[in-house]
Amino acid sequence: MSSRKRSNPLALAVLICLFERPMHPYEVAATLRQRHKQESLRLNYGSLYAVVASLEKRGLIAPQATMREGRLPERTVYAVTESGKIEAHDWMTELVSTPVNDYPSFEAALSFLPALPPGDVVDLLEERAMHLKVELARAGATRELNEKAQLPRLFWVEDEFRVALREAEFDYVRRLIAEIKSGAFDGLEWWTEIHASTESQGTEATPTGKARR
Amino acid sequence: MSSRKRSNPLALAVLICLFERPMHPYEVAATLRQRHKQESLRLNYGSLYAVVASLEKRGLIAPQATMREGRLPERTVYAVTESGKIEAHDWMTELVSTPVNDYPSFEAALSFLPALPPGDVVDLLEERAMHLKVELARAGATRELNEKAQLPRLFWVEDEFRVALREAEFDYVRRLIAEIKSGAFDGLEWWTEIHASTESQGTEATPTGKARR
DNA sequence: AACGGGGTACTCTGAATCGAGTATCCGGAA
DNA sequence: TTCCGGATACTCGATTCAGAGTACCCCGTT
Structure with missing residues (x-):
């Protein structure tokens, strides 16, 4: 149903991070970087926020709260939804089980x-x-x-x-x-x-x- | 000088095809398909014409003639320029000599x-x-x-x-x-x-x- | 006290990508 | 003869991507 565009694995990374606990996008990036995932994933901010927006539009994640500290920009904390969990599971299943051409x-x-x-x-x-x-x-x-x-x-x-x-x-x-x-x-x-x-x-x-x- | 954006290898394929002889974009695609390059390259029309436009803008290829047959759409035949030849050579050199992360x-x-x-x-x-x-x-x-x-x-x-x-x-x-x-x-x-x-x-x-x- | 560098948290813009859609021609079957 | 499928030759629009830029904060130095 929701497998429309499964191109960017960064979206899967977001889903799985939010599976651990709700976070705001920048925190997701920091977590991924700390775990050295930037070696296996194209991780850059432009794509990150785009991907988050797309996931929200597709109902796979939902904003939980928006807070701000001082006059810093707003931080929107997202949580994964039920269909988000299912999507992450299906996507993983596909990635592991089915070889694709990556055009090296x-x-x-x-x-x-x-x-x-x-x-x-x-x-x-x-x-x-x-x-x-x-x-x-x-x-x-x-x-x-x-x-x-x-x-x-x-x-x-x-x-x-x-x-x-x-x-x-x-x-x-x-x-x-x-x-x-x-x-x-x-x-x-x-x-x-x-x-x-x-x-x-x-x-x-x-x-x-x-x-x- | 002209290594601004060397992302899509399809552009290199175009350069190399035009090196053999001037062609129109669709003919390039047909040639590549005939040689089974679509297994090593993301070949689709949207990208092809975009890439050709970009190469022209950067002066690496130049339109040679536009002809039409019957009431079919115009075919613009392109030829590679001198700087296009140099760019192809440099690009090949880089691709062969330097490993990159392809994020499989x-x-x-x-x-x-x-x-x-x-x-x-x-x-x-x-x-x-x-x-x-x-x-x-x-x-x-x-x-x-x-x-x-x-x-x-x-x-x-x-x-x-x-x-x-x-x-x-x-x-x-x-x-x-x-x-x-x-x-x-x-x-x-x-x-x-x-x-x-x-x-x-x-x-x-x-x-x-x-x-x- | 002012300054500078590094971290936080995005935003913006222009380019790249993709696939569906369009319009025409051609050759063979019914 | 007419119709149909497949090839020809692109065009278009909706995403998606990349990465530079912005704005703020904190902390240590001079």
């Missing part, structure tokens, strides 16, 4: 790979690999801190998952580099050729290929 | 895992694993078709990468299921407890934890 930008980049000459690509991939290595090292350190602080794994599965994906990405990038360098990469001759004339831009040669499938 | 929605879901009872989570993760298995099987079939059609790997690295990530996700999900089921998952007692009273919604108990870090 590196995938897009790979799909345009022929646009750059293979030599440049190798250098850029090597740079990416380095960045990934650094990121993984930092993640490992954070993980150790979490363990030392006795923070149960339940509260950092999302980091663990991110690391798993990044490791897979790292492996893939390394393999790709190796194969291009070795010359064994299928399509390399054509790829080299279309970038042969110019130093670093090939204004020619459509990668027509044969119509796929 | 499953990561968000994992970060709210305590909101659902562990038993439900196991079932949902198992459903996800099944979906992933199907997807991987389909991807394998597509790959074999590509190989049989002698389509060089250069033209399906993006699919290969997607598969690598999905495989990592699959492995992670399986491990998670196993650990929760075995009872070895750290934090499971607390997790079970807060969902003990009610059948499937725990309106109580803030997962306060200790303040992280």
